[in-house]
Amino acid sequence: MNEKVGGFLEVGIDEGSAEVVINHPDLKADENGVGHIIFSPKQARDLAQLLLTKAGDAERLAREREEARRVASLPPVDWSARTLADGSPVTEDHREINPATGQQKDYVVLSDEERKKGFVRPVRRSYKHLKCGTVTTMGYAIAETYAREPQFYSGTFCCQCRSHFPVGAEGEFVWVDDGTKVGT
Numbered sequence: 001m002n003e004k005v006g007g008f009l010e011v012g013i014d015e016g017s018a019e020v021v022i023n024h025p026d027l028k029a030d031e032n033g034v035g036h037i038i039f040s041p042k043q044a045r046d047l048a049q050l051l052l053t054k055a056g057d058a059e060r061l062a063r064e065r066e067e068a069r070r071v072a073s074l075p076p077v078d079w080s081a082r083t084l085a086d087g088s089p090v091t092e093d094h095r096e097i098n099p100a101t102g103q104q105k106d107y108v109v110l111s112d113e114e115r116k117k118g119f120v121r122p123v124r125r126s127y128k129h130l131k132c133g134t135v136t137t138m139g140y141a142i143a144e145t146y147a148r149e150p151q152f153y154s155g156t157f158c159c160q161c162r163s164h165f166p167v168g169a170e171g172e173f174v175w176v177d178d179g180t181k182v183g184t
């Protein structure tokens with residue numbers, strides 16, 4: 001019994017040879033009157049697997065293109081739209097290090113309004129310090145700032161080392177979610 005794929009290809013079985021046959025309306029019969037493609041059962045299975053793989057590749061490509069279009073359509077980041085992580089105005093002394101924790105007194109983020117204009121990366125909250133292997137989790141405002149502008153920060157905090165180290169392509173941190181470098 002033949003089945004039409006998308007109303008176009010006709011797939012069936014050649015009962016004489018017990019092989020799989022695909023008919024295509026544009027395939028012209030050769031001198032032997034053959035206007036179709038014949039596959040052994042193994043070839044047919046391999047083709048089916050290959051089609052599944054290629055269909056997945058094509059869908060992934062379409063998703064990547066759609067994501068690139070979306071990102072390209074976002075307004076540019078206004079780097080001056082800064083607040084502290086809780087939304088309050090930036091203070092002079094926010095970079096002071098708390099000796100008990102090694103963390104800054106407070107952290108600057110892109111404002112809530114600026115972050116709502118759209119992310120160019122997924123929001124990821126946990127990262128691993130490659131030097132010590134420890135995972136640190138950050139608050140949403142900082143995580144969303146990374147998602148809106150991956151290059152906003154030059155460094156980040158490790159809760160094990162109790163200090164800040166560089167981020168970026170040559171930095172010391174990767175996101176737990178996907179293993180990409182923090183700050184890229």
Ligand SMILES: [Zn+2]
Pocket residue numbers: 129131132133134158159160161162
């Ligand atoms: Zn560390």
